[in-house]
Amino acid sequence: MRTKTVRVLLVEDDDGDALLVEALLEEVSAPFVLARARTLAESERLLGDAECVLLDLGLPDSTGLNALHRLLSKPNAPAILVLTGRDDEREGITAVAAGAEDYLVKGQVDGELLLRGVRYAVERRRSEDAQRQLREAKLLAAERARLERGLLPPPLLQNSDVDLEVRYQPGGQRMLLGGDFYDAVGMPDGTVHAIIGDVCGHGPDEAALGVCLRIAWRALVLSGAPPEKVLQTLDQVLVAERHGDGIFTTACMVTVAPDRRSARYFLAGHPEPLLMVGDRIVDLPQSKIGVPLGVLPDYAWTGVDVPLPSGWSLACYTDGLIEGRVPDDIDRLGVERLCDILHRHLRNGPNWMDSVIAEVTELNGGALDDDVAILLLKDGK
Amino acid sequence: MTVQDPRAEQTIALSVRQPAPGATVLAVSGEVDMVSAPTLRDALVNGIGDGGTFVVDMTGVTFLGSAGLAVLVEAARLAQRENAALKVVATARAVTRPLEATGLGEVFSLHDSVDSALG
Incomplete structure (x- = not known):
């Protein structure tokens, strides 16, 4: 030897x-x-x-x-x-x-x-x-698990006829989560509230702020605060808790009515949700996108009402999904091309999330720079 | 000053000029993402600290990510505190689209040319 x-x-x-x-x-x-x-x-x-x-x-x-x-x-x-x-x-x-x-x-x-x-x-x-x-790996795994519990919790949707599916993929080569977060809560009257958010930046501070905002959102919703007020209060929480002047958070908040035939969504600088029926993507009413949280004091976000056809599903996602690169193009993927990809995958059935993320990642030529979170609400009636 | 992003081989280029007393134009080109945003931030913080009119010319920007938007938001705050006028020249779709998509278009003073920003 x-x-x-x-x-x-x-x-x-x-x-x-x-x-x-x-x-x-x-x-x-x-x-x-x-x-x-x-x-x-x-x-x-x-x-x-x-x-x-x-x-x-x-x-x-x-x-x-x-x-x-x-x-x-x-x-x-x-x-x-x-x-x-x-x-x-x-x-x-x-x-x-x-x-x-x-x-x-x-x-x-x-x-x-x-x-x-x-x-x-x-x-x-x-x-x-x-x-x-080995100790460091265990600590990292424990930290990830703690963050995951904070950012990506089990939703409070027991006994609800709204189905929920979620996906989360950290950006780049990072194993830890960034500032994307989501949550969903079912209320006693049958209303379902959901949120997806994205704290700008990457790292433990952003992740901690994401956890803070998600918990604040859940507390506000459970306390019965009207959706219009929830974002304004979250804005105050963000300003009080953030670690830098330029830190803002984009968010999309959705409220599904108890009869499951209408929803109202609020956009704070966030991509619009995608409404799907079968393999069709349904155009949503044109709406003015509100500014992100943490940008303008005393800003009032307004909701957009949308009818939900039978068999609907509503996908909320963070911008990591549309900011990937595309071969031979200086432009990034964008919403239109995402919809083209999604439309193709919807024909193969409702389980499109993993295959869409995989295709977007492949087009990018490898791991996406930004975190990707998708929250999919589906008509379970 | 040019900063190389080793991962994607993309660059951000910054150049500063002072066309008139009390007026500064920072021309930005390339991709403003999480790698290059700190460089833009340093240039903005240093420039806005001098007061006066500060124009960020983003005509040559090919990508503006959330990290770049955050830098602009921070710069707008700083300008307010320093009594400086921050103006953004945004004509490229790569810049106007994220500003519209995030609702941040209403936060900044947007212009379609450096001349109109200085006028």
């Missing part, structure tokens, strides 16, 4: 001691590539290439454990073995307590011991790194 070469950095200002270490390694034909630094400053420059550092604590530009602390503080610091003199064994023990993998006493170490010490140190560090990455 071929032994893997280990890159070792010897940090030692004494030429005699350095020569001794080199001789010990040669003696056992250690598969090491050895680099040498005479000062702490020099070692910091060479650190990036090393898998293991043999560190003498008595350097001209460092005293005590200062060199060890400095090297350990570097990102992705390698394994560090401390070299001590015969009379400094206590210092070696202190160094291990401070984060060194081990200590070796000069003059009491042969080639085999040095070789084994380096190998153990490197493997221990690899194992620690793997454990740390």
Whole structure:
């Protein structure tokens, strides 16, 4: 079995001691590539290439454990073995307590011991790194789950004859969610309220704001606030909670009447929903789009009433779905081309969401930059 | 100043001129997305801080995403605080469409040429 070469950095200002270490390694034909630094400053420059550092604590530009602390503080610091003199064994023990993998006493170490010490140190560090990455992955998964519960909750639609389907795809190569959110609530009188929103920007602050707005929306709806007032109050919440002056949120809020034959929707800078019957996309009444939340103080959003034919479905989506690139075109996908794609997929039945997202992603030439959320309400009567 | 987006090989180009005392024109071209928006933001914040009339000429913009819209909203707020007049030249469909689609057209002072914005 071929032994893997280990890159070792010897940090030692004494030429005699350095020569001794080199001789010990040669003696056992250690598969090491050895680099040498005479000062702490020099070692910091060479650190990036090393898998293991043999560190003498008595350097001209460092005293005590200062060199060890400095090297350990570097990102992705390698394994560090401390070299001590015969009379400094206590210092070696202190160094291990401070984060060194081990200590070796000069003059009491042969080639085999040095070789084994380096190998153990490197493997221990690899194992620690793997454990740390595993912990980080678990934390990330837990964070994602928390965000998902906050942004993409189970809807409160028990015993409702409105069916709900949702899809969420984070943008780019990110595994975490951004600022898109949605929710749906069924009221005792049979009215169904739904919202989809998009906090501009990407990252934990935007996601947290999305969670905040969704929970505020649910609380307002459950408290019986009229839809006209809900967006105005959400606007106030956004202004109070946002982390920057330019942060706004687009939203589409839909209220479906108890008889399921009409709906009212409100647009705050958000794409219009798409009304479908069978494989047809039904034109909605022309409406003035209100500004996004967080832009104009005391703005009043007005609703648009729309009749719902039997067998309707209503798709609300975020702009990530229409901002993808298109081959050989400087323009982005846009609503018209989305409708063309959707119309084609509707002919293959009602389960169009995954295939439409897949086609839009393919046209884009890979993962879409922005998050995509789709909320589909369907006539369950 | 040109900023390269390594992912999509798209660029945003910004150039500043002062056609008259107290008037600044920032010409923007390329794609204003989440990668390039911070660069536009820096240019707007620095320019508006000087007061006077500040014209953002977006004639050459080929894409204006929500990150770019957010920068314009922030700039409008800043202009209000600094008693500056922020004006946006928007003729390209890539700019007028997102402004209409988000209802933000009514938030900005929109013009179809730099001359009319300065007039």
